[in-house]
Amino acid sequence: MTVPSSDARYSRDELVAALGIDPKYGEKIWTAFGFARQHSDAKLFSEADVEAFRLFARGAAGVDEAAQVATARTIGQSLARLADWQADQLIEFDEDPEVSWSVDDMAKALSRIQRLVWRLHLGIALEGSRAQDSDSTGWDTTIGFVDIVGYTNLSRRIDHHELNDLITAFEDQVSAVVTTYDGHVIKTLGDGILFANPDTTQSALTALDIADLSEQPPIPRLRIGLAHGEVLPRLGDVFGEPVNIAARLCGSSRPGRILIDDNLSDALEDDARFRLRSIAPLSVRGYRRLRASALTRPKA
Template identity: 25%
Template structure:
């Protein structure tokens, strides 16, 4: 447990030393042995400062502390300390990166402009790694896209860690009426056991997924030999795009309530994830809608038909599938072809798979396609030829 001076703790909190001392004397900020200020003290002080900025009185904060409502702030004391205060100019001299590029890197990660004003020692190490990646030859555009993906993924992971810990650990302790001090000790003890497991789990998952997508990329290189691929702009690729959602889900939510409806969505997404072909993956979920992208339109069409045959959920899924050239950016896909797949899915009924002509042309025998006709999709001037897909000889 590393002690921190009053002046340093006040600087990290953003208040004066006198204000921080009043909070400590009032019992709002915990201290270590002998009254020493610790990283946990700083974490709690930051929470107090934010609550004060939002208009909460010291009495309200004290009552919340006594009831254990602020107990999770002590977890910050278990995180690695990162002292140091570097300016962007100093960090630039240390790493060889332009200060403007340093600001772009932290903006891409998802941090605000204030993050660059006082860079920490671990920020400097991050920038050294960034400089190494760029020196090795990674194009700047690709690097910044990768950084954005890292930032979005890590932000979602950290948010989920905190929210799930609160929902399944902190709130049950509050409902049991555990005193604030005891709750803080129990939460800190549990976090002390769990936090060291996070990085190994993420490292293992990252390695496994990296191996998987490297294999898929090697197979996908065959596309470089296809006609017209040499003229394709960077970031554009022919992919199969599917959208799947639950027909009548809004009405179901009204009937069964939010909790049960969310459970139905979770089971639906799990079923999709577990059944997808090897070269396809879920790109994102929006409510009950799932966006899927794969390299093989035939495999994705077979998946859609097979999924509908085996589905027993209520309400029934509806699936739309298209094959075309889309633009890849930062882990997501964009463009006209993506929009077309989404519009096709919106025309499907529960239990139905609708596909476009390019899909039909790339699927071998075994699936039957019944013409629906040329349909004018919202946002598209020219009509789109749509087919209903089902098992059976074409």
């Protein structure tokens, strides 16, 4: 069921007409948002919605169409995943006799909280963008990758409730460590988490604290890879060699251990809070002799 604005006056096709855009392009964007290609006269949009879309369309006029569709797809996929999870939660609350709120009331409250959290995150992201070199499309940062060792076999041995508890604890606790050191979780991948932190020292401290979580029930064994360099931020994700190297180092690391690339090792070598040990070059996919070091805390 589609939930329209309370003062909705426009159908999807009427919105497209009001914006004065090509119907085929409007259909493409609508599909990229994740909605079905079907005609409907349902009134979904208010006058304020039309004005918001008009502002968005005006700002996107000079942007390549492929980039606009990719942006719409990213928004649609992210919000669809969030909405699916929220719907399950609201139904669960609605079935609880101790919860007196209706689903509609809870949805309205959730919508307000969601907008507040989004505005705060947007403000932080804008400040970060202004601090970067405006002439550069890259971002100099440390990329970290952490995953669960033997996840496939583990998921076969435990039931869904145990798996849910494991994944929830893994994502919650690792994300808490990342944000404690002013880092940013880029994405979660079920058995893995990709994060970024432009500060080399903070990223190393993050990795050490995450390693401490390894084999602390319900979290199983973890392994971590870090690489520093320039990445391309795009639609909430990051791309570039540091991402690839961090993933390769993570996959080559032993349970509970941290491997870092030479760039990060050079930045940390004079810091007494860290102990670095060079390892033999790694032969991994895409890199025949990948140089790396093991990162630990100094011995007492």
